[in-house]
Amino acid sequence: MKSVREIFRNKEYLLDEPEVVKLVDYCEELQDEIVEFKFQKTNNKELAMLDMLKEVIKGCNAIQKEQIEFERFGYEAPDYEATISNLKDYIYSRCKEEKIYL
Template sequence: MKSVREIFKTKEYLLDEPEVERLVEYCEELQDEIVEFKFQKTNNKELAMLDMLREVIKGCNAIEKEQMEHERFGYEVPNYQETISNLKSYIYSRCKDEKIWL
Protein backbone atom coordinates (compact mmCIF):
# COMPACT_ATOMS: atom_id res chain seq x y z
CA MET A 1 0.00 0.00 0.00
CA LYS A 2 1.36 3.40 -0.97
CA SER A 3 1.55 6.29 1.43
CA VAL A 4 -0.11 9.62 0.63
CA ARG A 5 3.28 11.20 -0.04
CA GLU A 6 4.13 8.45 -2.54
CA ILE A 7 0.82 8.93 -4.35
CA PHE A 8 1.34 12.69 -4.69
CA LYS A 9 5.12 12.73 -5.10
CA THR A 10 4.95 14.04 -8.67
CA LYS A 11 2.28 16.63 -7.80
CA GLU A 12 2.94 17.60 -4.20
CA TYR A 13 1.32 20.98 -4.74
CA LEU A 14 -2.04 19.14 -4.72
CA LEU A 15 -1.51 18.31 -1.04
CA ASP A 16 -2.21 21.96 -0.24
CA GLU A 17 -5.70 21.80 -1.73
CA PRO A 18 -8.40 21.79 1.00
CA GLU A 19 -10.22 18.83 -0.54
CA VAL A 20 -7.03 16.78 -0.72
CA GLU A 21 -6.16 17.73 2.87
CA ARG A 22 -9.57 16.46 4.00
CA LEU A 23 -9.10 13.30 1.95
CA VAL A 24 -5.67 12.71 3.50
CA GLU A 25 -7.10 13.18 7.00
CA TYR A 26 -9.90 10.77 6.19
CA CYS A 27 -7.41 8.18 4.89
CA GLU A 28 -5.33 8.49 8.06
CA GLU A 29 -8.43 7.95 10.20
CA LEU A 30 -9.31 4.86 8.17
CA GLN A 31 -5.79 3.51 8.53
CA ASP A 32 -6.03 3.95 12.32
CA GLU A 33 -9.38 2.13 12.33
CA ILE A 34 -7.92 -0.72 10.28
CA VAL A 35 -5.02 -1.10 12.71
CA GLU A 36 -7.45 -1.06 15.66
CA PHE A 37 -9.71 -3.61 13.96
CA LYS A 38 -6.78 -5.94 13.27
CA PHE A 39 -5.70 -5.67 16.90
CA GLN A 40 -9.21 -6.44 18.16
CA LYS A 41 -9.51 -9.36 15.76
CA THR A 42 -6.19 -10.78 16.94
CA ASN A 43 -7.06 -10.13 20.54
CA ASN A 44 -10.42 -11.87 20.16
CA LYS A 45 -8.74 -14.96 18.73
CA GLU A 46 -6.34 -14.99 21.62
CA LEU A 47 -9.24 -14.74 24.05
CA ALA A 48 -11.06 -17.52 22.20
CA MET A 49 -7.97 -19.73 22.39
CA LEU A 50 -7.55 -19.04 26.10
CA ASP A 51 -11.21 -19.84 26.72
CA MET A 52 -10.91 -23.04 24.70
CA LEU A 53 -7.78 -24.11 26.59
CA ARG A 54 -9.51 -23.47 29.92
CA GLU A 55 -12.42 -25.68 28.86
CA VAL A 56 -10.06 -28.45 27.74
CA ILE A 57 -8.19 -28.29 31.06
CA LYS A 58 -11.53 -28.40 32.88
CA GLY A 59 -12.46 -31.54 30.90
CA CYS A 60 -9.09 -33.15 31.68
CA ASN A 61 -9.49 -32.37 35.38
CA ALA A 62 -12.96 -33.94 35.37
CA ILE A 63 -11.71 -37.18 33.80
CA GLU A 64 -8.80 -37.29 36.29
CA LYS A 65 -11.30 -36.89 39.13
CA GLU A 66 -13.39 -39.75 37.72
CA GLN A 67 -10.24 -41.91 37.57
CA MET A 68 -9.39 -41.13 41.20
CA GLU A 69 -12.96 -41.91 42.28
CA HIS A 70 -12.78 -45.21 40.40
CA GLU A 71 -9.52 -46.11 42.11
CA ARG A 72 -10.64 -44.97 45.56
CA PHE A 73 -14.30 -46.00 45.68
CA GLY A 74 -14.64 -48.48 42.82
CA TYR A 75 -16.93 -46.19 40.83
CA GLU A 76 -17.43 -46.77 37.11
CA VAL A 77 -14.26 -46.50 34.99
CA PRO A 78 -14.14 -43.25 32.96
CA ASN A 79 -14.85 -43.62 29.24
CA TYR A 80 -11.58 -42.26 27.92
CA GLN A 81 -12.38 -42.80 24.25
CA GLU A 82 -15.61 -40.81 24.55
CA THR A 83 -13.84 -38.07 26.49
CA ILE A 84 -11.10 -37.77 23.87
CA SER A 85 -13.69 -37.67 21.07
CA ASN A 86 -15.71 -35.01 22.90
CA LEU A 87 -12.64 -32.85 23.50
CA LYS A 88 -11.56 -33.12 19.86
CA SER A 89 -15.07 -32.26 18.67
CA TYR A 90 -15.19 -29.28 21.02
CA ILE A 91 -11.81 -27.99 19.84
CA TYR A 92 -12.63 -28.35 16.14
CA SER A 93 -16.06 -26.79 16.61
CA ARG A 94 -14.69 -23.77 18.48
CA CYS A 95 -11.88 -23.35 15.96
CA LYS A 96 -14.40 -23.36 13.12
CA ASP A 97 -16.62 -20.82 14.92
CA GLU A 98 -13.70 -18.54 15.73
CA LYS A 99 -11.99 -19.05 12.35
CA ILE A 100 -8.86 -20.41 14.00
CA TRP A 101 -7.04 -22.82 11.70
CA LEU A 102 -4.91 -25.49 13.29
Protein backbone atom coordinates in the same frame (compact mmCIF):
# COMPACT_ATOMS: atom_id res chain seq x y z
CA MET B 1 -17.69 -21.54 37.25
CA LYS B 2 -18.49 -25.20 37.88
CA SER B 3 -19.10 -27.69 35.10
CA VAL B 4 -22.36 -29.61 34.83
CA ARG B 5 -20.55 -32.79 35.87
CA GLU B 6 -19.26 -31.06 39.02
CA ILE B 7 -22.69 -29.73 39.93
CA PHE B 8 -24.40 -33.11 39.50
CA ARG B 9 -21.46 -35.22 40.69
CA ASN B 10 -23.41 -36.99 43.44
CA LYS B 11 -26.72 -37.09 41.56
CA GLU B 12 -25.87 -37.81 37.93
CA TYR B 13 -29.24 -39.52 37.47
CA LEU B 14 -30.79 -36.03 37.51
CA LEU B 15 -29.07 -35.31 34.21
CA ASP B 16 -31.66 -37.54 32.52
CA GLU B 17 -34.58 -35.38 33.71
CA PRO B 18 -36.11 -33.40 30.80
CA GLU B 19 -36.10 -30.13 32.73
CA VAL B 20 -32.42 -30.54 33.65
CA VAL B 21 -31.54 -31.35 30.03
CA LYS B 22 -33.27 -28.13 28.94
CA LEU B 23 -31.49 -26.15 31.65
CA VAL B 24 -28.09 -27.56 30.69
CA ASP B 25 -28.72 -26.78 27.02
CA TYR B 26 -29.75 -23.24 27.93
CA CYS B 27 -26.64 -22.74 30.06
CA GLU B 28 -24.43 -23.97 27.23
CA GLU B 29 -26.10 -21.50 24.86
CA LEU B 30 -25.47 -18.68 27.33
CA GLN B 31 -21.83 -19.70 27.71
CA ASP B 32 -21.45 -19.63 23.93
CA GLU B 33 -23.04 -16.17 23.80
CA ILE B 34 -20.70 -14.90 26.51
CA VAL B 35 -17.67 -16.17 24.62
CA GLU B 36 -18.97 -14.61 21.40
CA PHE B 37 -19.57 -11.31 23.20
CA LYS B 38 -16.05 -11.35 24.63
CA PHE B 39 -14.65 -12.04 21.18
CA GLN B 40 -16.68 -9.27 19.56
CA LYS B 41 -15.69 -6.87 22.30
CA THR B 42 -11.97 -7.46 21.85
CA ASN B 43 -11.96 -8.84 18.29
CA ASN B 44 -9.06 -10.97 19.43
CA LYS B 45 -8.65 -14.66 18.58
CA GLU B 46 -6.28 -15.03 21.49
CA LEU B 47 -9.17 -14.59 23.89
CA ALA B 48 -11.20 -17.27 22.10
CA MET B 49 -8.25 -19.67 22.25
CA LEU B 50 -7.66 -18.90 25.91
CA ASP B 51 -11.32 -19.55 26.73
CA MET B 52 -11.28 -22.80 24.77
CA LEU B 53 -8.11 -23.99 26.49
CA LYS B 54 -9.52 -23.18 29.92
CA GLU B 55 -12.62 -25.28 29.15
CA VAL B 56 -10.47 -28.16 27.91
CA ILE B 57 -8.28 -28.08 31.03
CA LYS B 58 -11.35 -27.88 33.27
CA GLY B 59 -12.81 -30.93 31.52
CA CYS B 60 -9.54 -32.85 31.79
CA ASN B 61 -9.30 -32.07 35.50
CA ALA B 62 -12.85 -33.30 36.05
CA ILE B 63 -12.09 -36.54 34.22
CA GLN B 64 -8.90 -37.08 36.22
CA LYS B 65 -10.76 -36.48 39.48
CA GLU B 66 -13.46 -38.93 38.43
CA GLN B 67 -10.81 -41.52 37.54
CA ILE B 68 -9.22 -41.15 40.99
CA GLU B 69 -12.61 -41.68 42.63
CA PHE B 70 -13.23 -44.83 40.55
CA GLU B 71 -9.83 -46.21 41.56
CA ARG B 72 -10.28 -45.21 45.20
CA PHE B 73 -13.59 -47.02 45.54
CA GLY B 74 -12.55 -49.98 43.42
CA TYR B 75 -15.05 -49.46 40.63
CA GLU B 76 -14.30 -50.41 37.08
CA ALA B 77 -13.30 -47.23 35.27
CA PRO B 78 -15.51 -46.18 32.36
CA ASP B 79 -14.24 -46.17 28.80
CA TYR B 80 -13.24 -42.61 28.04
CA GLU B 81 -13.25 -43.04 24.25
CA ALA B 82 -16.46 -40.99 23.88
CA THR B 83 -15.07 -38.28 26.17
CA ILE B 84 -11.92 -37.97 24.10
CA SER B 85 -13.93 -37.91 20.89
CA ASN B 86 -16.21 -35.17 22.27
CA LEU B 87 -13.18 -33.16 23.37
CA LYS B 88 -11.66 -33.33 19.90
CA ASP B 89 -14.98 -32.39 18.30
CA TYR B 90 -15.27 -29.41 20.67
CA ILE B 91 -11.77 -28.18 19.82
CA TYR B 92 -12.27 -28.54 16.08
CA SER B 93 -15.70 -26.90 16.08
CA ARG B 94 -14.46 -23.94 18.16
CA CYS B 95 -11.47 -23.53 15.87
CA LYS B 96 -13.75 -23.58 12.84
CA GLU B 97 -16.08 -21.00 14.41
CA GLU B 98 -13.21 -18.71 15.34
CA LYS B 99 -11.36 -19.31 12.07
CA ILE B 100 -8.37 -20.66 13.94
CA TYR B 101 -6.35 -23.14 11.88
CA LEU B 102 -4.42 -25.87 13.62
